[in-house]
Amino acid sequence: MTPQARAQAAIDILDQVIASAREDGPPADGLVQAYFRTRRYAGSKDRRAVRELVFRAIRASAEMPAHGRQALLAVEDARPLFDGSPHAPTPPAEGEAGVSGDSVAVPGWLVPELSPLVGAEEWASLVERAPLDLRVNVAQATRGELADEFAEAVPTSLSPWGLRLPPDQRVSDHPAFADGRVEVQDEGSQLVALACLPAAGQRIVDLCAGAGGKALALSAATGNEAELIACDTSRDRLSRLGPRAERAGARISTLLLDGGREAEQLAPLAASADVVLVDAPCSGSGTWRRNPEGRWRLTPERLERLTALQRHVLELAVPLVRPGGALVYAVCSLLAREGEEQAAAFLSRHSAWQAQDDVMSAGRSAGPGRLLTPAHDGCDGFFVARFTAPC
Numbered sequence: 001m002t003p004q005a006r007a008q009a010a011i012d013i014l015d016q017v018i019a020s021a022r023e024d025g026p027p028a029d030g031l032v033q034a035y036f037r038t039r040r041y042a043g044s045k046d047r048r049a050v051r052e053l054v055f056r057a058i059r060a061s062a063e064m065p066a067h068g069r070q071a072l073l074a075v076e077d078a079r080p081l082f083d084g085s086p087h088a089p090t091p092p093a094e095g096e097a098g099v100s101g102d103s104v105a106v107p108g109w110l111v112p113e114l115s116p117l118v119g120a121e122e123w124a125s126l127v128e129r130a131p132l133d134l135r136v137n138v139a140q141a142t143r144g145e146l147a148d149e150f151a152e153a154v155p156t157s158l159s160p161w162g163l164r165l166p167p168d169q170r171v172s173d174h175p176a177f178a179d180g181r182v183e184v185q186d187e188g189s190q191l192v193a194l195a196c197l198p199a200a201g202q203r204i205v206d207l208c209a210g211a212g213g214k215a216l217a218l219s220a221a222t223g224n225e226a227e228l229i230a231c232d233t234s235r236d237r238l239s240r241l242g243p244r245a246e247r248a249g250a251r252i253s254t255l256l257l258d259g260g261r262e263a264e265q266l267a268p269l270a271a272s273a274d275v276v277l278v279d280a281p282c283s284g285s286g287t288w289r290r291n292p293e294g295r296w297r298l299t300p301e302r303l304e305r306l307t308a309l310q311r312h313v314l315e316l317a318v319p320l321v322r323p324g325g326a327l328v329y330a331v332c333s334l335l336a337r338e339g340e341e342q343a344a345a346f347l348s349r350h351s352a353w354q355a356q357d358d359v360m361s362a363g364r365s366a367g368p369g370r371l372l373t374p375a376h377d378g379c380d381g382f383f384v385a386r387f388t389a390p391c
């Protein structure tokens with residue numbers, strides 16, 4: 001493919017990314033892969049170059065562009081490729097430009113929603129390419145042993161389990177991944193698992209377990225000697241946990257929840273959990289480095305729904321915690337409404353519960369919890385709070 005044809009391919013994919021953001025469809029990465037599945041003429045260099053263009057265009061516009069062409073026009077050095085040659089995009093019309101906005105990183109309507117700790121000087125880092133972090137399965141191997149198997153790996157500075165590789169590495173065919181000695185997991189997620197203070201013999205409920213990233217970390221931290229119960233309302237996500245647990249040598253039971261009937265299904269676990277982790281559904285604004293089109297997916301209505309859901313899952317967690325046990329609330333979000341304000345509202349509803357301000361040493365104090373940000377902590381953004389139940 002010529003560079004111009006690659007630009008046209010990027011525009012076609014960006015059209016799909018925009019439509020998918022509107023309809024809450026598949027993520028950009030999946031759309032790039034699907035595009036090339038039916039275009040066998042494209043070689044691996046073409047695929048890499050087009051993918052790179054697509055993601056540079058997504059990173060370059062905080063506001064959602066009207067179409068793929070407008071998205072790509074925001075990438076300054078792609079403009080000369082709009083030259084009208086065969087398979088190329090037609091030249092830009094007079095005044096035709098990429099979408100404009102005050103910031104290329106944060107959509108205008110979200111600026112007042114950001115935690116006050118996330119000043120304008122941090123915004124660019126929210127959409128920079130992120131490194132690839134691995135979590136060593138400490139039930140199977142040490143970080144030092146694994147560091148020797150990954151040539152460019154450096155130990156993460158905040159998590160004792162992490163190894164950091166440059167962006168866009170492929171590890172799924174590495175033997176240490178295949179035999180469950182490492183998992184791909186951002187350092188921020190590792191810190192959330194560490195904030196649970198997991199210990200052998202505990203009963204730990206991961207209430208929003210998804211595909212089990214944090215449940216696996218929790219199990220490994222206890223040498224697979226804790227009782228782990230992973231719950232989620234998504235059958236699809238929860239079903240991906242089984243093969244991962246098998247690879248890691250972890251035993252994790254799963255409980256598929258029906259939205260609306262969760263309290264009834266969880267009743268047998270009442271007052272029995274040493275720790276309940278609520279890694280709640282959220283805007284994902286702390287992970288824009290990896291999913292930059294997440295900025296285009298979020299709307300005020302969606303944010304409203306998410307904060308209501310966070311409150312709902314927090315309330316589901318409360319009866320599960322044993323007296324003196326802990327509830328850890330986490331969101332990969334930098335928005336105050338989902339983080340410190342949600343946690344403060346929890347405490348005002350449950351005045352006998354205590355927030356532990358030593359939940360982690362990383363990050364900065366934000367209301368009753370701590371905030372991790374890419375600029376300050378070098379990992380994905382997370383708000384984390386740890387509450388202890390009255391005895």
Ligand SMILES: C[S@@+](CC[C@H](N)C(=O)[O-])C[C@H]1O[C@@H](n2cnc3c(N)ncnc32)[C@H](O)[C@@H]1O
Pocket residue numbers: 189207208209210211212213214215231232233234237257259262279280281282309313
């Ligand atoms: C941030 S994700 C979890 C990520 C996961 N803990 C991990 O480490 O990979 C939030 C999860 O909450 C789930 N969820 C949404 N509503 C829920 C509910 N009412 N009860 C439990 N889980 C719910 C979603 O399906 C989603 O998988």
